Amino acid sequence: xxxxxxxxxxxxxxxxxxxxxNLGKIFFKEKKFIDFRSKGNRSGFEAIKDINLKIEKNTFxxxxxxxxxxxxxxxxxxxxxxxxxxxxxxxDGQAIKGPGPDRGVIFQNYAxxxxxxxxxxxxxxxxxxxxxxxxxxxxxxxxxxxxMVGLEKASNKFPKxxxxxxxxxxxxxxxxxINPNMLLMDEPFGALDALTRSxxxxxxxxxxxxxxVTVVLITHSIEEALLLSxxxxxxxxxxxxxxxxxxxxxxxxxxxxxxxxxxPKYLKIxxxxxxxxxxxxxxxxxxx
Amino acid sequence: MNKAIxxxxxxxxxILSLLIFIILWQVIAQQGLLVKNFPxxxxxxxxxxxxxxxxxxDNGPNDLGIxxxxxxxxxxxxxxxxxxxxxxxxxxxLMGMSKLAQxxxxxxxxxLKPVSPLAWLPVGLFVFRNSEITGIFVIFITSIxxxxxxxxxxxxxxxPDYLRVSKSLGASKSTxxxxxxxxxxxxxxxAGMRISMGTAWLVIVAAEMxxxxxxxxxxxxxxxxxxxxxxxxxxxxxxxxxxxxDQFFGFLQDKFDYSI
Numbered sequence: 001x002x003x004x005x006x007x008x009x010x011x012x013x014x015x016x017x018x019x020x021x022n023l024g025k026i027f028f029k030e031k032k033f034i035d036f037r038s039k040g041n042r043s044g045f046e047a048i049k050d051i052n053l054k055i056e057k058n059t060f061x062x063x064x065x066x067x068x069x070x071x072x073x074x075x076x077x078x079x080x081x082x083x084x085x086x087x088x089x090x091x092d093g094q095a096i097k098g099p100g101p102d103r104g105v106i107f108q109n110y111a112x113x114x115x116x117x118x119x120x121x122x123x124x125x126x127x128x129x130x131x132x133x134x135x136x137x138x139x140x141x142x143x144x145x146x147x148m149v150g151l152e153k154a155s156n157k158f159p160k161x162x163x164x165x166x167x168x169x170x171x172x173x174x175x176x177x178i179n180p181n182m183l184l185m186d187e188p189f190g191a192l193d194a195l196t197r198s199x200x201x202x203x204x205x206x207x208x209x210x211x212x213v214t215v216v217l218i219t220h221s222i223e224e225a226l227l228l229s230x231x232x233x234x235x236x237x238x239x240x241x242x243x244x245x246x247x248x249x250x251x252x253x254x255x256x257x258x259x260x261x262x263x264p265k266y267l268k269i270x271x272x273x274x275x276x277x278x279x280x281x282x283x284x285x286x287x288x
Numbered sequence: 289m290n291k292a293i294x295x296x297x298x299x300x301x302x303i304l305s306l307l308i309f310i311i312l313w314q315v316i317a318q319q320g321l322l323v324k325n326f327p328x329x330x331x332x333x334x335x336x337x338x339x340x341x342x343x344x345x346d347n348g349p350n351d352l353g354i355x356x357x358x359x360x361x362x363x364x365x366x367x368x369x370x371x372x373x374x375x376x377x378x379x380x381x382l383m384g385m386s387k388l389a390q391x392x393x394x395x396x397x398x399x400l401k402p403v404s405p406l407a408w409l410p411v412g413l414f415v416f417r418n419s420e421i422t423g424i425f426v427i428f429i430t431s432i433x434x435x436x437x438x439x440x441x442x443x444x445x446x447x448p449d450y451l452r453v454s455k456s457l458g459a460s461k462s463t464x465x466x467x468x469x470x471x472x473x474x475x476x477x478x479a480g481m482r483i484s485m486g487t488a489w490l491v492i493v494a495a496e497m498x499x500x501x502x503x504x505x506x507x508x509x510x511x512x513x514x515x516x517x518x519x520x521x522x523x524x525x526x527x528x529x530x531x532x533x534d535q536f537f538g539f540l541q542d543k544f545d546y547s548i
Binding site: 160 | 450454459468547
């Protein structure tokens with residue numbers, strides 16, 4: 001609904017597409033029955049704090065940080081799957097209140113429903129988001145997006161019959177089918193082997209070029225972030241993770257995965273990222 | 289080993305063991321090794337053939353064909369069981385989804401689950417004053433717990449990814465329940481239903497001894513006639529029917545096993 005208005009709004013307005021203001025998330029321990037009478041003592045685990053970030057429309061942004069730093073928490077907050085403890089998330093000038101079809105989410109474990117075929121998985125998303133659409137419309141649209149990820153032939157297969165890479169392509173098709181402005185990806189290629197991962201990265205880039213969407217990608221792979229992103233956001237080690245740095249990746253597009261590695265600019269950023277990640281990972285490992 | 293040969297071998301072994309069993313039974317009974325007048329396997333098989341060749345006669349409540357009695361029992365089980373499933377699944381979903389429902393209902397479930405359903409028989413008779421409804425009621429109580437507990441467990445342990453997908457699409461609670469939770473927990477529901485059916489089939493025999501008519505009453509009646517071979521016939525029929533019912537649920541479970 002507010003999607004239309006946001007699409008109309010031009011880019012020269014004085015806010016960015018996605019803005020995070022002083023965002024923080026604390027996970028409180030569940031209160032036990034016996035604790036009901038004791039007041040206060042609301043100690044919890046602070047995953048992230050004071051996150052401020054601006055993301056421009058149709059850019060590709062990667063968030064990278066050591067494991068356990070709250071990257072996924074940050075993504076869940078943007079997706080509206082969890083509510084922040086403090087701060088706010090603003091999309092096109094409007095604070096979000098929960099999840100919405102303007103944001104398509106892609107999970108690491110694909111999250112396809114095993115009782116539905118490939119095409120039914122996409123139809124489920126379409127039926128949920130566009131209840132007014134006719135059956136034929138939904139089918140047609142689901143087919144179109146399956147075709148986009150090259151899986152039209154697998155439309156009547158069940159997820160268990162697909163490889164990991166195919167499953168993630170279906171998940172990408174599902175997320176894009178609802179025509180979101182933003183694609184939120186939580187380590188989408190983390191569970192795939194290296195070759196499949198490269199293939200899907202290229203696939204994602206070409207999809208991103210064709211469907212103008214803003215992508216927020218959580219990853220722990222420096223190479224992946226460098227190959228795909230316009231901007232890389234570095235997070236410190238948790239708990240109470242903050243954004244330690246934002247690096248813009250001004251490498252020319254389209255990027256070729258072999259050539260890019262010779263680029264001195266690429267190497268410079270890569271070294272910087274490696275240093276940061278190593279430092280933060282050391283902080284994680286040596287605390288415990 | 290070749291699969292076809294192995295299947296045939298298994299079959300042959302089963303037949304052989306059955307033959308040995310029948311012969312042993314006959315010898316032991318004939319020699320009076322157990323007790324005097326214990327019916328042998330030949331006599332029992334003869335009775336079985338007699339009962340099965342005309343299963344649906346009706347000469348009054350104390351002289352019904354074994355098929356008629358079986359159908360009476362099956363009817364009671366199916367009605368009581370279906371009602372139980374209709375209550376247990378929604379209640380289980382509620383208990384799995386809501387902490388409040390879980391903590392307010394769980395004590396009753398835990399307290400009542402271990403009680404033999406037969407304890408409810410006098411309660412049923414007192415309230416309904418009708419043996420037919422009481423039988424159904426006892427089966428209802430019997431069948432409700434396994435399905436309820438399995439359903440609640442299924443909801444509580446559902447893969448959170450499915451729920452997150454549903455939530456991220458902005459699905460309503462009812463859509464999430466109908467299109468995500470229910471299909472996701474189908475294997476749990478069916479596992480519960482299978483256990484419920486098994487228990488219901490166990491309990492109906494005992495309940496009917498006290499209620500009149502049905503396969504359980506048939507056994508009681510033949511005990512009064514001191515016709516042990518007819519009791520063995522009933523045991524064979526009950527076992528066979530239970531096996532078929534269980535296989536049916538096994539088949540359904542395979543259909544809804546998403547992992548294969």
